[in-house]
Amino acid sequence: MPRHTVHSRVDASPETVWAVLLDKMVHPQRYIEDALDAEILERGTSGVVRRLVLPGGVAFRERITADSRRGTVTFTLLDHPVYEGTVVNRLQVSPEGEVELTFELDWTIRTDCVDDRDPQEPLALIRSSVMHTKRIAEALENGR
Template identity: 30%
Template sequence: MVQFTTQVNASLEKVWQHLIFKIEKPENFVPGVSDVFILEKNENFVTRKMTITTPETVTTLVEKITFIPYKVRFLLVEHPKFEGYVDNDIQFISENETEMTFTINWKDKATQTEMNNQEMVKNAVLKTKKYIEEN
């Protein structure tokens, strides 16, 4: 499990609205995202397919996304290498500050070793923070 927490200069409600927006428009929040398709959507979950490009790889994945205030969970349904989930959690600090934590709990399917890319998690959190504060 890899985790990164930061404070966002925005209200809890604004951050929450952006996390919900992130479900259908992840390219605004996650580095390297393209080709996003919503496969299924209802009041309980969204199933999403997207491609993530890094300098090393191009990966297409499918996620089942659940959301209850104030947690969004991105469960991997299809991924060539990993299984697991990502949680986006937020907590009230003050009227204009919200604590945001992303937790990646991915394991390699073949070896069952945990993915341990702290830099990737940090970059995703900071890109999300920047987008929320600027929009």
């Protein structure tokens, strides 16, 4: 599966966007439309391990780490039935103070697995995720 990167400017402060990215770690149902269930299995100083359940009974664990210095939250698949790899959510602030979100999906198909998804689906999902996260941050910033 190819790597997908999606960017979007966000009309919110870096602090608001960072708070949303941290919330996304422990409350995925607010950000992933088809998340049926989520459970935090471990908590550490820089992140969590959570179990996520999606439609069709797809359940997997992922390690999620936050690095405030770099402005990244990294989701690493631990035991997904089809894929392995990461999704990185990156908060960037330009010298002019503009805030941008970048989501990078880098998944590969596990050995002996078949990917029966439409090849455009992962890109559409990551695009939707960026836009949904942007809308939430902007609404929080504007008190809505």
